[in-house]
Amino acid sequence: MNARTTRTLAAVLSLTAALAISGCSSDSDSASGDAPKLTVSGGYMPEPVNDQMAGAFMVIKNDSKTADKLTGATSPLSDDLQVHETKDQKMQQVHSMDVPANGELKLARGGNHIMFMGLKNTPKVGDKVTVELRFEKSGPVKVELDVKERTYKAPTSTDGTAH
Numbered sequence: 001m002n003a004r005t006t007r008t009l010a011a012v013l014s015l016t017a018a019l020a021i022s023g024c025s026s027d028s029d030s031a032s033g034d035a036p037k038l039t040v041s042g043g044y045m046p047e048p049v050n051d052q053m054a055g056a057f058m059v060i061k062n063d064s065k066t067a068d069k070l071t072g073a074t075s076p077l078s079d080d081l082q083v084h085e086t087k088d089q090k091m092q093q094v095h096s097m098d099v100p101a102n103g104e105l106k107l108a109r110g111g112n113h114i115m116f117m118g119l120k121n122t123p124k125v126g127d128k129v130t131v132e133l134r135f136e137k138s139g140p141v142k143v144e145l146d147v148k149e150r151t152y153k154a155p156t157s158t159d160g161t162a163h
Contacts, residue, residue, distance in 0.1 A: 036068035036138045038099065042154055043145045045129055046109075051122045054078075056114040056131060056145055057154065061104040069096040069136040070105060073114050077129050080117040086110065096136065108154065123147045 043058035054077075062068060073081040082093045097112060099105045107113045114131070123129055127147040132140045 034065045036062055036066045036099070036101075036135070037064040038062055038068065038135065038138050038141055040133065040141055040143045043131075043143045044148045044152065044154065045116075045123065045145045046150045046152055047125050047147055048116075048119060048122050049150070051119040052117075054116040054119060054123075055109075056116065056129075057107045057109060058143065058145070059104050059106050060099050060133070060141075062099045062101060065101050066137065067101045068099045068138050070099055070133060071096045071136050072134040073131050074134070075116065075129060075131045077121070077123065078116040078119050081131070082115045082117060083112075084115045085112045091115075099135070125149055 039061050041059050041061065043056065045054055045056050048054035056073075060070060070083060072083060075081055083095070083097055084091050085094050085097065086092075093115075097105055105112070125147055129145040129147060131143045131145055133143060134140055
């Protein structure tokens with residue numbers, strides 16, 4: 001073996017070892033076990049007008065250093081739940097919504113929400129609707145939504161944000 005072949009072989013082996021080592025490592029959040037810690041509060045659904053559609057609103061809080069994403073939802077009330085964002089007063093379906101690290105995702109009237117399409121029945125004020133939220137990193141989270149009057153407005157905090 002000549003010197004050039006030896007240097008090339010040494011470089012290839014070094015690169016291979018470096019890739020193998022980096023493949024075994026993980027980011028600092030995973031290494032420290034800081035998976036997203038999500039809680040949901042203030043969940044409700046205004047009483048639907050008919051069995052065509054309904055909205056769901058809540059606050060998803062993330063008490064960890066790791067961001068996550070709301071990717072979908074399921075419910076016995078409908079086979080078609082969609083994550084919707086509202087931009088420039090227009091509602092559109094999205095694939096996911098960010099749940100920031102040490103922050104929260106607010107799903108509120110006039111803004112982002114979960115939309116139930118084609119309801120199997122029409123819930124009434126006082127009923128509870130079960131929803132299972134799906135996330136990119138966290139396990140699913142089950143939520144009981146209180147069915148409220150159509151005019152219900154969620155309480156707001158001192159900074160004017162909905163709870």
